[in-house]
Amino acid sequence: MAMQTLVLGVGDAGQAALLEIAKAKLTNARLIAINTYAEQPPETSIIESIHLGGSGFGAGGNPEIAAKVVQDNHAQIVGLLDSKPNRVYLIAGLGGGTGTGMLPVIANIVHKTNIAVYAIVSLPFAFEGQQRKQIAERGLSALTSSHIQDVIVVKGDVMASRLLSKTPEISDTMQRLSQSLSWHLLAHLTG
Numbered sequence: 238m239a240m241q242t243l244v245l246g247v248g249d250a251g252q253a254a255l256l257e258i259a260k261a262k263l264t265n266a267r268l269i270a271i272n273t274y275a276e277q278p279p280e281t282s283i284i285e286s287i288h289l290g291g292s293g294f295g296a297g298g299n300p301e302i303a304a305k306v307v308q309d310n311h312a313q314i315v316g317l318l319d320s321k322p323n324r325v326y327l328i329a330g331l332g333g334g335t336g337t338g339m340l341p342v343i344a345n346i347v348h349k350t351n352i353a354v355y356a357i358v359s360l361p362f363a364f365e366g367q368q369r370k371q372i373a374e375r376g377l378s379a380l381t382s383s384h385i386q387d388v389i390v391v392k393g394d395v396m397a398s399r400l401l402s403k404t405p406e407i408s409d410t411m412q413r414l415s416q417s418l419s420w421h422l423l424a425h426l427t428g
């Protein structure tokens with residue numbers, strides 16, 4: 238069987254990025270959304286979905302809780318590696334709880350199995366405020382000190398200033414961010 242790339246989209250932004258990646262109809266990639274129960278799974282069969290944590294649980298902006306949830310469920314992450322992917326990509330928007338807290342933990346779990354693991358993340362927009370910015374910065378530093386091969390960082394504000402009109406709708410802004418994350422993955426896979 239051909240070696241496969243495993244792409245894990247973590248949290249809402251990670252899942253939104255998977256929806257963009259799915260449009261590329263990659264033949265050799267397995268796309269899995271990892272979320273807490275607070276979130277809606279994607280409505281497409283191209284993307285698998287797993288929920289971590291108990292029902293009714295959400296990481297609600299708290300990376301520490303999310304990190305603990307994935308540690309407590311690390312066997313589920315190891316199970317995803319049974320298909321022996323040649324590499325793993327982790328995709329998330331930093332600044333919330335789920336993606337920010339889970340990525341460094343997942344990176345270390347994957348690394349232990351000797352599979353190369355990369356991350357593609359976004360940093361929040363200025364309009365999201367200082368708190369998200371600080372959560373994102375702490376998360377990025379935890380990620381870069383985990384066993385990650387490489388971290389690709391998309392800065393929301395830089396993307397917006399280059400690609401968007403002066404007064405974009407927030408939904409357009411977020412979709413552009415998802416597209417940016419997706420393009421970085423596709424460039425990595427085909428480059």
Ligand SMILES: Nc1nc2c(ncn2[C@@H]2O[C@H](COP(=O)(O)OP(=O)(O)OP(=O)(O)O)[C@@H](O)[C@H]2O)c(=O)[nH]1
Binds near residue numbers: 249250297334
């Ligand atoms: N691409 C994309 N980015 C988003 C979206 N919503 C939020 N973001 C960005 O991603 C960051 C993290 O938000 P979420 O993805 O909602 O956070 P989460 O990982 O689900 O964490 P919690 O919901 O707090 O548990 C935000 O600060 C935004 O910068 C989205 O729909 N698409």
Ligand SMILES: [Mg+2]
Binds near residue numbers: 249333335
């Ligand atoms: Mg969320």
